[in-house]
Amino acid sequence: MIQSSSLRSFLLSALFALPFVAGPLLPASLRAADEKKIEFPAASQHSVVKQRVGLTDVEVDYSRPNKNDREIFGGLVPYGKLWRTGANAVTKIKFSKPVTLGGKEIPAGEYALFTIPTANEWTIIVSKDAKVQSTADYKEENDVARLTATPEPLPKALPQPLISFGIKRACL
Numbered sequence: 001m002i003q004s005s006s007l008r009s010f011l012l013s014a015l016f017a018l019p020f021v022a023g024p025l026l027p028a029s030l031r032a033a034d035e036k037k038i039e040f041p042a043a044s045q046h047s048v049v050k051q052r053v054g055l056t057d058v059e060v061d062y063s064r065p066n067k068n069d070r071e072i073f074g075g076l077v078p079y080g081k082l083w084r085t086g087a088n089a090v091t092k093i094k095f096s097k098p099v100t101l102g103g104k105e106i107p108a109g110e111y112a113l114f115t116i117p118t119a120n121e122w123t124i125i126v127s128k129d130a131k132v133q134s135t136a137d138y139k140e141e142n143d144v145a146r147l148t149a150t151p152e153p154l155p156k157a158l159p160q161p162l163i164s165f166g167i168k169r170a171c172l
Helices: 004-025 028-035
Strands: 046-053 056-063 091-095 099-101 104-106 109-117 122-127 143-149 162-164 167-169
Antiparallel strands (some): 091 109, 122 143, 162 167
């Protein structure tokens, strides 16, 4: 007769060994299904925008914060503090030729964008250290330009949608 503690040990050992014994016996298609990793979307949407402006190619690589009923500026992103200007990572901007922003010439190349938002104006910082990961990595001596911008207020409500062939489309 097997003691209950011996039986428990035997069952635990068998359960532990089962994947190692049964795994190689499974068909390859079943084993491959187990090995697939589930990919989830990023918390905030990533985008890369490329545009030719005059003779210069401009590329912006950023992630915008999802609002999710939160106050973004003055809430999630506090006023008066350095922000990495992006949700999942620092926003990068790349110029194929030298550009002039706010009267400052910026050589061709890739840069990191930081901002210091306030309720009435934003300071936009172009940093030559495009490898920074966060505000903790930011160093003022790497600034190529600092610009001040006054944001335009967003409309309280969007215009009424158009109805065309029974499909509603937003008119922006």
